[in-house]
Amino acid sequence: MDNPIGNRPLMLRYVLLIIGWLSVTLGVIGIFLPVLPTTPFLLLAAACFARSSPRFYQWLVEHPRLGPWIRDYLDGSGIPLMGKVYAIGLMWVSIVFSCYLVPIVWARGFMLISAVLVTVYIVRQKTLRKS
Template identity: 60%
Template structure:
């Protein structure tokens, strides 16, 4: 794992507490993102891992070895790629959600921003290595 147990801990207690809190908020948002297609799961879990690596080695180990959340982090960080099914599902749900949002918004510039975001996120997903 790129974030090793030997990652530098922040010495100042306030910084460590803030990083610890940010880690838990990120886990919460990541878990919500599993169900909501427009909220990205993996970036929030990666942020949580980074925060815990610098604030609490115990919770970092807990997160990366977690039965359900750990694989989201490990697959991404170790460069194993994203399964084809996950890519298809992510892109389909992304376009479904963005399409619905763009359809319901009356402002042209907001539609353009939504569609541009969808194009860039789709490109990012497609550029990730594909795991067979």
């Protein structure tokens, strides 16, 4: 079987690497800032690295801090209960604070609708049980 990475144009591989590293950066920031979703950024990074650099993909998936976010999601284990509570709670605190600071009605509506949708998404995800 051909190496799928070898068939990609070099420029595309570089673009995927840049997007991958930007996503890793945003994912790490998202661990501390609830407005940025960590798992989707790390999943995007993993997808970009899988298509551009097996070495970086392996590094990310096996990383002691970042890897579990990806592995638990990909293998269907779910999201830890405290992770759900933390993500939803901090997201709502930041959204309410942002709505207080932003006087534009449509922006407030967008933030609130986004928060509701993200909350529903997180709640509907399988909860990871500790073994």
